[in-house]
Amino acid sequence: MAPPYSWMSTEEVQLQTLTLTLIPGLPNDVASLILAFIPYSHQSRLKSVSKSWKLFLSSGTLIYLRQSLLLSSARSHLLCIFPQDPSISSPYLFDPKNLAWRELPAMPCNPHAYGLCNFTSVSVGPHLYVIGGSLFDTRSFPLDRPCSSSSTFRFNFLNWKWESLSSMLSPRGSFACAVIPNSNKIVVAGGGSRHPMYGAAGSRMSSVEMYDIGKDEWVPLDGLPRFRAGCVGFFVGNGEEKEFWVMGGYGECRTISGVFPVDEYYKDAVVMELKSGGKWREVGDMWEEGERRMLGKIVVLEGDGWHVPAIFMLDRGDIFRYDMASNQWLKETSVPRKASDESSVGFVALDGELHVLTLLDGIKLPDTRKLRRNKRSAALLLQIYHPKKERWRSVITKPPFNRPLNFRMAVICAIGL
Structure with missing residues (x-):
């Protein structure tokens, strides 16, 4: 099940020829399949286990195995966020399930x-x-x-x-x-x-x-x-x-x-x-x-469980679903915590759910719950809606950016790895 050598570097070829052992007592082909099931956001922390793990977890072989063997639902569903010009500011991968960030090269x-x-x-x-x-x-x-x-x-x-x-x-x-x-x-x-x-x-x-x-x-x-x-x-x-x-x-x-x-x-x-x-x-x-x-801002949910893509629009704190039969937008739900600046809000579809992204500084909170305004370290609030369950949940994370996200200019893309 290993990829052909044309995909691999010298270090990867060494792994496939058993020069280095991934898991003692197991063939490397079997061990590589086991490691391929590790969520993408956890892989960086496991590189220090051994030299062979570092080589394998840094290789293209791992991505190849996850893309070819894992169902789409079993992969890590990540957001790639471009905070500004990607040639001068690195984009970041974000795992909403594990609240983990990883920087990409500019x-x-x-x-x-x-x-x-x-x-x-x-x-x-x-x-x-x-x-x-x-x-x-x-x-x-x-x-x-x-x-x-x-x-x-x-x-x-x-x-x-x-x-x-x-x-x-x-x-x-x-x-x-x-x-x-x-x-x-x-x-x-x-x-x-x-x-x-x-x-x-x-x-x-x-x-x-x-x-x-x-x-x-x-x-x-x-x-x-x-x-x-x-x-x-x-x-x-x-x-x-x-x-x-x-x-x-x-x-x-x-x-x-x-x-x-x-x-x-x-x-x-x-x-x-x-x-x-x-x-x-x-x-x-x-x-x-x-x-x-x-x-408003449009996202499309498709994949398992959707006979046709479901098209959603975020408009002034409300989420609408597009009905093709009537050619109209029908209200689906409202965002629990609306942003004071409705134009600076991120909206993206990921793993069957709708994600509304806002800086906590931009959320209307009661006076007793207001956070100290620190633009450099403003927390990111993700309000996540599951259309099939009709349920909201939220998570808060601290983004690694040097300045607050401006969602008018930031670009967000979903990717499964």
Whole structure:
């Protein structure tokens, strides 16, 4: 059951040839399977047991075994949090079950570009992808305006290294992105050159493209019916029935009194039917005028127990579920402890549950329970909702960041290792 030698370093080959013994009295193949069941967040602490354990627990063999032998439900479900520009500030893995943090290496740095944000991060197998985004480039003019990035990076947990991949055909930030189920392909749609520092500035686009992981190649697909940035994307269905949904976002902008730019947000969705050759159809408005200004933060729950993906939206402290039959958002529940700044809240789906992330400094607490405000050491509150059990629970952790998380710019991605 051991992986082929082409996957392994010299130290790993030594383990497979019994030069070093993992567990006395057991063949290394059996011992490696036993160690593979150790939760990912516990592995670092066990490296000091012996030289052989350190080599094995640091190797790509371990990740390979966990990916190939363990069911998705048995893997460690982790959050990868990018607190800011990943080329200058390292992302971190966080295990909500064990409240354990682990730092990842910073991405390769481009000396001409800085301030990367509005990128998208997705996981496929033992790999983490960082795609596109908005940044400042010292080679462009004007220097105080952002430009879009077409770069694609991948972090490989097998060798613990970042890799630079083929660039997108069109640079973009604030775009829809999703992994095609049961395939090694990623689809991106829309986007522009938006940066949080400049409201309603930048371009919008309608182009769509697909990345083939095996070929390291981007190919164009049929474009969106109209310009759309700041949108979200996800897949529904399997086999030939797969559909790529793109919701919300903004198109043109208008000005108030001819001075202040304001985005015009969409209330509808568009759907690409893959079986029809990638043609788009439009879905009508999802809410009435005055009900809400824009789409909230969207996450998708899928996997065991879900016949179709369940789509949830966090909007002003309430969580809604999308009903495809009626094309409406129906209220599911309310967050027990709402943040005072509702725009600076993280929302992510992980292991069949919805996670709402807020800094404790940003939570409304009674005066007798207020914590001392220490921005550097602000605790992170995770309020976790289980849709099937309709139950809330919460955990508090101390993040290792040097500054408080800003969820307007931070990027969060789920990964199973």
